Amino acid sequence: MMAAMTGGCQCGRIRYSAEIASDEAYLCHCRMCQRATGGVSIAFVNLPKAAVAWEREPDWYHSSPIARRPFCARCGSPLGFEYPDSDKCDLTVGSFDDPSRFRPTSHFGAESMHEAWIDTRDLPRYRSDQHDALTERWMKAVGKLPD
Template identity: 65%
Template sequence: MTDTVTGGCQCGRVRYAVVIDSDEAYLCHCRMCQRATGGVSIALKGVLRSDLTWTTREPDRFASSPIANRGFCSACGTPLTFEFADDEAPGLDLTVGSFDDAYRFRPTSHFAIESWHSDWLDTRDLPGKRSEDNPSTRDRWMKVVGKLPD
């Protein structure tokens, strides 16, 4: 299965289209990814550079370590890529959350498990609340936008 999918940053300044051959993705738990996102891990989808087209503009890049660059939108801050700095790798990783249809992807592996925060991975038994059930959040969205976000 090959499919062309799209994605981009929150504000729309940086957009892409990429050909993928599977819905497999992975979670990276390394400290660099944790710091870059402010989260306990990041969901990434490996793609070939040759299959990726930046349809509006390329992301800005930050040298997050001596071996890696991270693509992001400097206007809204959305993390978009992980790329090796030497530019010799045929592939790079796109953040799963930046895809327009992020729900299609499924995690198939973990990377950098030495930094894994195990208590944060399986949280399905914690109580949950929908956005519309929180009056503070719901009322602000309704007042400003007239609807809840997609």
């Protein structure tokens, strides 16, 4: 089902709207994505470039001779990936205002996958709002917890 969705960077300087046709997303584990995000993988939604409207043009990092990545130079948020000669692009799932629609359907860059990070369902879980030191810092700084 086609839906208009919005997203952007952490500081709000770069915003976008996108026409999303599917809830399918994928995890990329390639070394370039690991280095670009500092994570063991990144979740992407693939869509036509024509389906994305940037309210403000993102900053671009030419991460290789064949690809570039949109990001915010002020806060550093990674926003996606694209091959300039393709009509498709990827947006980071985490940059959507409500990423809950998406579900992972595949892995890419499996040669660099760190298996220990794939199935973490049995690890203990801790809520941010129940971490006293963190809560105290937020309350002292701004008087409320972040959204």
